[in-house]
Amino acid sequence: MKQSLRFLALFAGASLALAGSRVAPDLPNSSTVDVIVRFSNPPTKSELQALGSYGQLKKIFNNVSAGEVLLSPAKIPTLLANDPNIAYISPNRTTNGSLDITTSAVNAVFAWSLGYDGTGVGVAVIDSGIALHDDLKTSTGTGLRVVYNESFVSGLDASDQYGHGTHVAGIVGSNGRDSSGVGFSRTFKGVAPNVNLINLRVLDANGAGTDSAVIAAIDRAIDLKNTYNIRVINLSLGRPVFESYTLDPLCQAVEAAWKAGIVVVTAAGNYGRDNSRGTKGYGTIAAPGNDPYVITVGAMNASGTGGRTDDKIASYSSKGPTAFDHFVKPDLVAPGNDVVSLMAPGCTLASYPKTLISDASFQPGTNGKSGLYFKLSGTSMATPVVAGAAALLIQKTPSLTPDQVKARLMKTAQKALPLFSTGYDAYTLVAFSNQSDIFTVGAGYLDIQAALSNNDLTTRAAISPTAVFNSATRTVTVLRDMSVVWGDSVVWGDSTTSGFSVVWGDSTLLACTIQALSADDEDGLQ
Structure with missing residues (x-):
């Protein structure tokens, strides 16, 4: 029973991530942050201009309906409130x-x-x-x-x-x-x-x-x-x-x-x-x-x-x-x-x-x-x-x-x-x-x-x-x-x-954190 509850708790956490905030959970709380702003529908020219007013608009990705912006996290709640077309904001993560x-x-x-x-x-x-x-x-x-x-x-x-x-x-x-x-x-x-x-x-x-x-x-x-x-x-x-x-x-x-x-x-x-x-x-x-x-x-x-x-x-x-x-x-x-x-x-x-x-x-x-x-x-x-x-x-x-x-x-x-x-x-x-x-x-x-x-x-x-x-x-x-x-x-x-x-382990497979994929590809891998 304990194992099932642990699994269900993680499952519920994943569901909350899907249905809840429009802001990524790993967004850093610093003075400024480099973010990717993704729109539900292609943004209008006025939307992009407005986005730039919240910080520095660095890039626009036309085929992906997104943009890269450098802004203060404190401005994000207002940005989201003023533009319902914004689907999600996430940090510009390292690959x-x-x-x-x-x-x-x-x-x-x-x-x-x-x-x-x-x-x-x-x-x-x-x-x-x-x-x-x-x-x-x-x-x-x-x-x-x-x-x-x-x-x-x-x-x-x-x-x-x-x-x-x-x-x-x-x-x-x-x-x-x-x-x-x-x-x-x-x-x-x-x-x-x-x-x-x-x-x-x-x-x-x-x-x-x-x-x-x-x-x-x-x-x-x-x-x-x-x-x-x-x-x-x-x-x-x-x-x-x-x-x-x-x-x-x-x-x-x-x-x-x-x-x-x-x-x-x-x-x-x-x-x-x-x-x-x-x-x-x-x-x-x-x-x-x-x-x-x-x-x-x-x-x-x-x-x-x-x-x-x-x-x-x-x-x-x-x-x-x-x-x-x-x-x-x-x-x-x-x-x-x-x-x-x-x-x-x-x-x-x-x-x-x-x-x-x-x-x-x-x-x-x-x-x-x-x-x-x-x-x-x-x-x-x-x-x-x-x-x-x-x-x-x-x-x-x-x-x-x-x-x-x-x-x-x-x-x-x-x-x-x-x-x-x-x-x-x-x-x-x-x-x-x-x-x-x-x-x-x-x-x-x-x-x-x-x-x-x-x-x-x-x-x-x-x-x-x-x-x-x-x-x-x-x-x-x-x-x-x-x-x-x-x-x-x-x-x-x-x-x-x-x-x-396959029987899943006690810690299950739904946790969101995994290690980064390295390109070092050393010969030690077998």
């Missing part, structure tokens, strides 16, 4: 950035054999920037496939001092130019090796950013959609969840992109080992991966081979359900461990010795450490694998909607995964037990060959289903709304049905 083997593990080679390489499709990489690299040039080496560059970090250009964005961009679309030809034993090629990349920088040299920068970048991607045929946005970053996705401006921004016809792929987070609340890592999905529309990606450990039979869930990969709204996440998983991709010269992440690889590892007979490629681990690395897969599907069938892309990727994902596996921390050698259920692997393991071979065209929304807790049995069931695609066909295979009856 953080959270291949030969990788591409083989997801059957990308099958796509290439059919001529699908992402040609003509634009993928916006919202990250720490993209450095110049031979592998991001055209096949002839004479042109650039990074077709647009813009920074949303004050005082910094769109180059990549951190190294995360370049690595992510390579996983999406490296053509392997600098690791191909005579004398090379491995080629580090991205999933969609001829895709066009749109570089929208939001993270600084330490991998830190803000909600306003990410929202501004998403807003720009929507504006540039038709110019560069931007059909996919990759977000290998995230932050804690503080409220329902219906209130969170970051979630509303990704939904605006989704509804504009852009597939949004986000990282689940790297906190699957977090047992600080007694949940064994469950309930640690980061924002905006908690939004039910977007494709949220967890990480698999490919075990250093191109085959799939020895692959297992990465122990650090964040698990669902989402805080407050209890959506089943992640939506699927992809390789994210020890992924070799492009290095930005002199970047922060390359200063960590364990990220470096030897030249001899892909070019026998050479010496020293590579200055072209390095390895990182995390759901940040799994996310661009799925973004690249989405680009391949869109190249094959340009008329696909974001919901149809998500539905195909989830329906065709490999369901047969080991029910239990063990992962080890590379530094401490501490063992972590993993269970393959719907909150760890979602609909399964990305399979590009199966996705390209599927021709289903759902007309329904591919909203991630809701997990419902039974306080009497302390078990979880999945609510499939018949108005969405999951009512059409079975997406969840037998190997993941154990997740339907």
